[in-house]
Amino acid sequence: MSVKLLYFAWVRERVGKGEEVVDPPAGVATVADLMIWLAARGEEYAFAFANPKVIRAAVDRTHVKASAPIAGAKEVAFFPPMTGG
C-alpha cells in the first residue's frame, strides 16, 4: 500500500525532506506502527522519530492519535505540536 508522507518543522529538518511516497509492509497498520517502521529506515529517521510521543500526526489532513489505522490513507503527515496563532 503506497502512501504519501509529509513532514513539517523539525521533523522535516531531521528527516531531511518535506515529503516522500513509501510502501510500508502489511503489518504496519497504525500511525504508531508507521513511526516505528520509519525509525528503522536510517539514521535521519531514527533521529526524527526517536521520541514518537512528542510527534503529532494527521491522516488525510485530519488530526489523529497514534493508534489510528492507516489503511486506505492517501496522505499521512508528521509534525511537532503546533505553535500557530
Add this chain to the structure above:
Amino acid sequence: MPATIRLQTADFDAAAEAAVLTRERTDVGAVVTFTGICRGSEAGEPVAAMTLEHYPGMAEAEITCHVDEAQARWPLLGVTVIHRYGRLVPGDNIVLVVTAASHRGDAFAAAEFLMDYLKTRAPFWKQEERPGGSVWVDAKSADDAAADRWAQRRQATK
C-alpha cells in the same frame, strides 16, 4: 453568515477587515478584532525574525472546521480569520481574528475560542531567529489548557 478564511504571506489591515463585516448592515452591535504580532524578544533573548511554516490544505481545513464550530456555538453575524506564513520581523502582524455579533459577549467569546484553537490545532509552526541560531518554538502547556477549557465547557453544557 459570511466567513472569510485566508492564509497569506502579505500583511493585512485589521480595521479594513472589521469594516467589511459591518458594511451596509445595522444588526451588528459588536465587533471584536484580535491581532497577534511578532515580538522582538522571547524569554529575555532578542528575536530577529520568525518564520511560520504551515501545512497547506490542512491549515485551511482545520481553521474552517473551527470557524464552523464557533458559528454553531455563538450567534455570529460575521467571522474573518487571516493567518500569515513565511518570514516575519518584530512588529509584523501574524494573525487576525474578527468576530461580529449582535452583542459583545458572543463576539468576545468566539474570538477567544478561535484564537485558543488556532494556537493548538491549526498546523502552523514558528521558528525564531535567536542570537545562538534558529530554534523551533515549543508548544506551551498554557495554550493547551486554554483550548481544553472550551471542550470542558462544551461537555458541561451537554
